[in-house]
Amino acid sequence: MAEKSILYDATRCTACRGCQVACKQWNENNEEWKTGQAKLTTNWGSYENPPDLSPQTWLKLKFIEVDRGGKLDWLFTRQACMHCTDAACVKVCPTGSLYRHELGFVSYDKSICSGCGYCVDFCPFKVPRSTRNVVTGIAKADKCTLCTTPALDRLAAGQEPACVKTCPPKALVYGDRAQLLAQGKTRVEELRNKGYSSAYLYGDKELGGLHVMYVLNDSPEVYGLPANPELPAAAVAWKDVMQPLGWAIAGLAGLGLVLNYVMARKAKIENGELAKK
C-alpha cells in the first residue's frame, strides 16, 4: 500500500488551535477533566497553552517569537509525533505496543504497553509522554497515533485524521506521501522565490523520512526542530550490538556446558573418579 503522510504548511497556519482541540476531542483525551485533575491554566507570557505535551495532549501548537532586526516575527508550528520511518520508539519498545503501521507511520496499542518508558527517553523529538508512579513504576505511555487508536480508528473508516479534517486554512493535508512530498517541494520553491531564502521542507530525508512533513519559511532550528535528528547512539549500541551479542554469548556458554558435561562424564566413567595427584 502506498505510504500516507500529513503535510503541515507552517506558512499557512493561523494558530487557531482547531487541530489541538479536535485531537483531544476525537481521542477522548479529557481524562483530566473527568477525574478533576485538570489544572487551571495560567498566563506564562505566551498564547501557547498548555505549555507542554502530556499523556492527555498529543498535539499542540507552539508559538515562537523571532527578532528580525527589531521587527517581531511570530511563527507557529505544530508539536506532535513525526511518525519517523527509522523510529527510535519502535526500536526500543520491548512489547511491540509501538509499531510501524502498514501505511508507514507509527501506531500504538496502549493495551500492551508495559510502562517501561524507553520511548520517552529515546524519541529524538521528545514526543511520547507517560503517566508514572515513580515509586511503584506503574506507568502508561501515550502519543499521537495518527488517528489509528483501536476503536477510534478514523483511517480504517476512510476518514482523514481529526486534526487535518478541522484545519480551516488547509495548513494540514493528508494523502499519499509521494504526492505530498512533491507538493511540499513546490511550495518551498515558491517561498524561496518570494525571498524566504532559508525556506525548508522538513521530513523528506530526516530519520529515513517522516510521515508528518513541515513546510517552513526558515531553518528548522528557528522552529525549535532538531536540524539533524538521529537515532540515539545508545539505541543502536543496545539493540543492534549488545542484544545480538548477548544471544551469541549465552548460546556459546550453553553449548560449552553441554560439551563439558558429555566429556567429563565420559572421563569419569573411563578413568574412575579422578586422576589424583
Place this chain on the structure above:
Amino acid sequence: MVRMIERYRSRTRFLHWTNLCAFMLLLLTGMVLFVPPLWGVAAQGSWTRLFHRVGAVVFIAGPLIFAVVNWRATLESVKEAFNWGPDDIGWLKAAPRYYFLNDERAMPPQEHMNTGQKMWWLIVLFTGVVFGVSGGLMWIGKTTLPSGVLQWSVFAHDVAYIVVLPMFFVHIYLSVLHPLMTGVWRSMLADGKVPAEYVKSHHARWYARISGKQAESE
C-alpha cells in the same frame, strides 16, 4: 562415617538463599522486558516491573545488611576475591584438563575460595554495582534525569545482564550439575558441610590452615 567440614555458616547460607530468590525474580522479570513474547500477558501491565522493584530492594538490602552485621567476614571475603597470585594463573591453566578430563594433577593448592570462585565473586560484585546504579537511576530518575543518562542506563543494565547470565549458568552448573561435583551443593544450599576429603584435595591451603585449629566435626 565420613568426616565433614563446615564450609559456609548458616547466616551465609541464609544470605545466599535470599539473594538467589531475589536474583531469580530479577532475572525473570527482566527477561520479560528483554524478550517480551516469553510471558506475553504478564509483561503488559506494569506488574513484572513492579516485581522487579521488589526483587531489587531485597537484592541490594540483603548483602548490605549482611555486610554491616558481619563486616569482618565480609571484608575478608572481599579481600580474598581480590587477592590473586601465581597459583591462580596455574589454576586457570590446569582447569580445562580438570573440568573436562577429570585430571587433577596440575591443579595448584587453593584457599577457601578457588580461582573460579574468586572470579564469580568479582563478577557478582561488579555487575551488582552496575545493576544497582543503572537500575536505581532508571527507577528514581525516570522523570527528572536527562534522557541521555537514562538511555545509557538501559544499555549498562543490559551489559551487566549479558555478563552475569552465562556466568550464572556456569556457576550453577559447576556447583550442582558437573559430574565431579557430587554433593558440593550441600555446602551452600543445605547443611553447609562438605567431606574433609573434598576439602583436602580441592582447597589444600584452607585445609592446612584450619586443620591446626578445631574446625572439624564428625
